[in-house]
Amino acid sequence: MKKWLTLLLLLCTICLTACSPAPSSNTEEFDDFIVVGFSQVGAESDWRNANTRSMQAALSEENGFRLIIDDAQQKQERQITAIRNFIHQGVDYIILAPTTEKGWDTVLQEAKAANIPVIIVDRMIEAEDDSLFTSWIGSDFRREGDTAVKWMEQHFGASPIRIVHLQGNIGSSAQIGRTAGLDEGLKNNENWQLVYRDTGDFTQAKGQELVEALLAENVDFNVIFAENDNMAYGAIDALKNAGLIPGKDVMIISFDANRAALDMVLSGEIAYDVECNPLHGPRVQAIIEKLESGLSTPKLTYVEESAFDASILTKEMIDSRGY
Numbered sequence: 611m612k613k614w615l616t617l618l619l620l621l622c623t624i625c626l627t628a629c630s631p632a633p634s635s636n637t638e639e640f641d642d643f644i645v646v647g648f649s650q651v652g653a654e655s656d657w658r659n660a661n662t663r664s665m666q667a668a669l670s671e672e673n674g675f676r677l678i679i680d681d682a683q684q685k686q687e688r689q690i691t692a693i694r695n696f697i698h699q700g701v702d703y704i705i706l707a708p709t710t711e712k713g714w715d716t717v718l719q720e721a722k723a724a725n726i727p728v729i730i731v732d733r734m735i736e737a738e739d740d741s742l743f744t745s746w747i748g749s750d751f752r753r754e755g756d757t758a759v760k761w762m763e764q765h766f767g768a769s770p771i772r773i774v775h776l777q778g779n780i781g782s783s784a785q786i787g788r789t790a791g792l793d794e795g796l797k798n799n800e801n802w803q804l805v806y807r808d809t810g811d812f813t814q815a816k817g818q819e820l821v822e823a824l825l826a827e828n829v830d831f832n833v834i835f836a837e838n839d840n841m842a843y844g845a846i847d848a849l850k851n852a853g854l855i856p857g858k859d860v861m862i863i864s865f866d867a868n869r870a871a872l873d874m875v876l877s878g879e880i881a882y883d884v885e886c887n888p889l890h891g892p893r894v895q896a897i898i899e900k901l902e903s904g905l906s907t908p909k910l911t912y913v914e915e916s917a918f919d920a921s922i923l924t925k926e927m928i929d930s931r932g933y
């Protein structure tokens with residue numbers, strides 16, 4: 611009987627040892643992933659949130675990545691600190707969605723010295739030396755501005771228009787390019803008058819606040835050029851609260867073409883929306899995978915984008931979109 615018990619215990623021990631996974635240290639687990647530090651601008655807009663979700667979905671553990679996201683709350687100093695932390699942590703790649711174009715040289719030199727490739731997404735940087743980043747992927751913001759202006763020229767013709775311009779955060783590529791487009795339009799169209807221009811920092815609250823203040827001062831305008839959808843939403847709320855009809859009393863031109871904004875194009879509240887594509891996650895994933903296999907990647911990649919007014923848009927087109 612005793613012999614049987616000893617044999618049973620021995621069998622159990624063998625089975626447990628064989629079935630349990632091999633012991634692994636934390637470092638080994640960490641080594642299995644490509645570690646990516648992502649310095650994100652913030653959470654100021656729907657575009658931004660769609661961009662963050664796209665990065666999280668693509669740079670997931672199932673796809674072999676460990677993603678560390680730092681939200682800079684639209685502050686460049688916070689991004690610089692985040693990049694320094696990533697360098698200190700020894701990440702494999704740094705992704706930077708820069709708030710503004712200027713002021714990156716020192717910290718990117720530090721990343722270069724630590725041999726960490728930097729991939730820039732969305733907005734661009736103005737670097738002294740372009741070896742400070744490996745690749746950039748994003749939009750042609752100047753082209754977006756020009757697209758909006760071309761539509762305005764066709765739509766408004768020779769009618770006099772009085773424009774309120776809500777800018778994004780000053781010094782960001784999205785603001786610089788879209789503003790440059792409008793400036794060119796103002797130069798070429800004598801019937802266009804700029805009655806007000808200020809930054810709404812790409813947020814809905816600021817967009818609403820600025821338009822409310824203009825209405826309170828009885829400023830006369832009939833067009834709003836909002837450099838993103840969230841500022842357009844805020845402007846629309848301000849107009850409606852004042853009893854004005856967006857799309858009739860005031861025509862709104864916007865950028866991003868988020869789904870909610872395209873619904874407003876269909877309903878006539880937004881006249882024209884220029885698309886800006888935030889789905890950079892899979893694009894960044896492809897860049898890193900190429901680099902991991904020792905291949906080179908293009909320095910600059912512009913994503914394809916379109917623009918919509920009610921004449922070309924359908925509900926099916928809106929429903930089939932990823933953001």
Ligand code: GYE
Nearest residue numbers: 655657658732784812838
């Ligand atoms: O248009 C805006 C966001 O840089 C393209 O930033 C991006 C812009 C986008 O906050 O909604």
